[in-house]
Amino acid sequence: MDKLYHKVLKAPWPYWVAAIVLSLLNISLLILTGSPWRVTSGFLYWGMWILEKLGYNDFTGSYFALHGGLAGGETFLVNSVSILNAAVLLGALLSVLISSEFKWRRIKNPKQVGFAIFGGLLMGYGARLAFGCNIGAFFSAIPSFSLHGWVFALSMGAGGVIGSRIMMRYMV
């Protein structure tokens, strides 16, 4: 019993176990809420919430105006994707606390910040064009039998090659 407790809660899980658990959770999400796992549309809504706070609210022609995505009663700040994202963050925090490994990890050098900003901007920009990130447009899209998932996967792989080249050149 103690051994099982250690295995589940303290030791890292093997990748294949995580793969099966993540799939089952994604399937449950689709069955129970009608929508599979997604992440990045939530980031767009957060950005729009900030824009609104700053006094900008002309969203004509935006992704949101054309494709929508919020149910009645949902706001840019509080909606199912936001809650899902916040929950993913809290779940990770819970896991790291259980194994007593939480620690504020400071930024080591300014170069890292540059890469973080550049990488983050590229991901955000790309995700909106492609209707999602490697969750919505890949991990949930391929199992949905939508061709965009496969096209996204190949393109993301090509991007990975470019990114790796950049990293090896400037980071190492």
Next chain:
Amino acid sequence: MTSERIEALKKRREKERNQMTNRNQNLYAWLLLAAVILLSTALLVNQSPYMWVFPIGIMLGFTLERSRFCFAAAVRNPLIVGTTKLLQAVILALMVSTLGFFILQIVTVDINNFQISEIPGSLRPVGWNTVIGGILFGTGMVIAGGCASGTLMRIGEGFTLQIVVLGAFVGGSVLSGVFHYPFWHDLLIEGRTVIYLPQLIGFFPALILQLSVLGILFAAARKLGKMR
């Protein structure tokens, strides 16, 4: 760098990390767990629209952290260090999900007469926008050292750098999703449609085709991992 050296480095880091954080954090873990259970129960009792996304999200985040699962590393590792364990796991997950989504789709819709909009899942138009978006995303993911879910997970672990990534991610989303969207929409997205494989070749052939392709990719990733 060889994969053994990477593994050795990972082990050393893990050890260092354990030494640095040998303080017991069980109290905080119990408090957070209690809060999560309380909130989940409250959502359920009130039949909140968020009653499922919250607990499932917690479990997704927990699983990602517990296993150090990272979609960015699944793409990056084969390219840089030649290890494919994570890539194999991602492909396995796609196979399991394919089966689950398929069952749900065939029980939800009338397979002889359906509308794309009725199909449960992530079905979106495909076009050059997917290609450009995918390339930008893949490049950014490797440079930032983590994708969207990975960024959320690392913030939960206490990484300050990933808060910067999240900020930039939100910024990039607004840039393309609000300010540049009319341009991209007119240029590439307007008129694009969802291409749903079962509509082209039938439900069961689509399932068999997809599982076969994923199976071949799994075997190829396995072989590549062994070769290195």
